[in-house]
Amino acid sequence: MEILSLLGNGFLVAFQPLNLALVILGCALGLFIGAMPGLGSVNGVAILLPMTFIVPPTGAIIFLAAIYYGAMYGGAISSIMLGIPGASTAVATTFDGRPLALQGLADRALITAAAASFIGGTISIVLFTGFAPPLAAVALAFGSAEEFALMILAFATFVGLGGDDIPKTLFSIFIGLVLSAVGLDIISGQPRLIFGDIPGFYHGINFLVLAIGIYGIGEILWTIESSGGDVNVSQATLTFRRLIEGFRGMKETIKGTLMGSFLGYFVGILPAAGATPGSLMAYGVAKTMSKDPDSFGKGNIEGVAAPEAANNAASTGSMLPMLTLGIPGSPTTAILLGGMVIWGLEPGPLLFVEHAEFVWGLIASLYIANLFSVLLNISFIPLFIWVLKLPFTILAPIIFILCVIGGYAPTQDLHDVWLMFIFGVVGYLMRKLDYPMAPAVLAIVLGPLAEPAMRQSLIISNGSPMIFFERPIAGSIMVVAIVLLLLPLFKVIKGALSKPASGSQA
């Protein structure tokens, strides 16, 4: 009951005219920032942080949180429409969102993304409201061994991602891992794989460069080839009836949406992970759970719902370690944390007691931001559909320019733009040879998290890998991961035993 009265007070704060206006403005800006490739919530919040000094701290964090939230919705838009991930958190949405749009089902994908985001957001805020302190304890219990176990679990869910061709999936994962190792090593401080001494490699390979290259540039090449120079128009349409049907269709995806919401929230509260790994993992689990895993990557609506629910849930989740522990759960919350310091608020366990108005005002504003984002998003869908109807000859140069901006913006280094082009061409060729690309993207996201976690654990254990099994949390996650990893192997062995005559032509 105490929580409800605190939340009630929070709503009183959030409904103050200034704060309400900030929420709406923040959602709209966030939607735009999220939809612009390369301008994710991290850049958006960082750019706007100094603007917040004109309002009181509560208003300031409400504004920034609304941007963060709006960006989670916005990221899906360019992923689905253009095939370029609008933000790092929306990469997984590209996997199935783009194929759906190409099949003329963009409206369905956009509606599903909005609705799943709303559900994921709502579930996570309710969890946040009810169980912040015990969940903070969970976040604290996660050390490097647990973190590594979780990363292995994420990889395990993805081994099934490449259809039945496991060797090609593994190849793709390893390419991603090698790319993620480029740059300066955190533990030893030595540069690795910098190809002689190319300074652009010192900061590593930003995974957006890989994702935009493969999905943006690769997509353009692919479409040019498949259309054979014809000026084709996407047959996207939207009528009121289709809108309603889209919402009715949510029933099919509710399982994936719920799973994505809880998984995303949980991954979000762990320090250092954040919404990008959360949404990728949700995609992998959705595929593993699905009755029809082969349709993933070819336009399965569940492949849109699960990651979209997860990235919204994770964005709320990552505020929890920020507020209670002073540890950012994602790059964006790291900047919000900087903001709190500027406003003179000390994050930590006492924040909920000493600055209840601030904390509960923020939580209440998340409910409002969630509602406004979904309304804004749905009301813009007709506009997005109209853009999609532009002929490819007009759309392609726009996509190309957005790709270049998206590749340049995160690090502001032209080196990355060239790299993006190379990835685009290589990605296109790999796609022609039927290599799955999603596992490579996953590997470059999780590699930089998994590697230091593994090495820290091994330093602690004097090199004994038993540390991953002896600790209760790490051990149980590890066992699940290994079972998942071996599952396809069993399938292969079973397949080979049942028809030994067919030989090995693969």
Add this chain to the structure above:
Amino acid sequence: MKTLFRSAMYTILGVLVMAFGSLVAPQDAGAWEPRKPVDFVIMAGKGGGADKMARLMQTIIEKHKLSTKPFIPINKPGGSGAESLIHLKNASGVNKDHTVMVTLNSFYTTPLRQPGLGVDISTFTPVGRMAEDTFLLWVHKDSGITNVDQFVKAAKAKGNNWIMAGTGKGQEDQLLTSFLNAAYGLNMKYVPFKGGGRVAKELAGKHADSTVNNPSEQLGFYQAGTTRPIAAFTPDRMELFPDAPTFQELGQKGIPVYFMQRSVVGAPGMSKGAQKYYQKVFSKVYKTSEWQDYMKKKSLRGAFLTGKKLKKYWAVEKDIHQKMLKDIGEI
């Protein structure tokens, strides 16, 4: 509402400027002014002490309109700051005058440990020393340890399994760990993590046995009673932690008084005009009430240094670090 609308318009403008890079405007004659947003490189990860401080400086600059162009923070923590040093060293053309960096003591140690980087810090442009941060020895309150004697006894019993978490290899935290090991005959194991915030969490979550965090990184946990400082690396006791004696007070001669510089440095070869401009901006930042409050609250000390004085300070500190690194066998 009007201010809000205006700030929204500025925002959109800012976003566009970010996205489309630098459309360089013609420069007026007279004093040097930045012609594009300034790269504000942070030599450490997000959420650590240096990061929070950099974002505070950025906000103060915006709030008091100390610069005509915004400062855009970019974290480059890779390789104990080697990534940032290289970035500054390689700044060329117009970027030479538009790149400044928030730095710490890895400014000395990283080039010393990695001569291959080819970084000579005496070529970097001095902008301003904003403060000196302090260090304390921290333990979890559940360990029951309240003083250095108990700490030494517990750490000795655990030997190599006593885990000291710190930020990066060969950095401040590892130097202090080595001094503690040498002075008390301990064999603590040093495990590097990314950023002081993360290190603080490792202690609060009991994944590490001790840390040598700055006050700002542990303050949240300290106030909640989760962690406890048992000794300070300062010359005298800190106002904020009256119960933590200094190592000097304990008569431990083997452990030096040690500070972390919080300085701003410009790219090598920066023009005189630009140098003057940034020195002025940051000396104004130092004087604002926001900065002074922050220093007090986080137990920071030190006067503003710039120009030749700052260069001399660097030269002295570099020699000290060279000796320290040699003593512990890192170089």
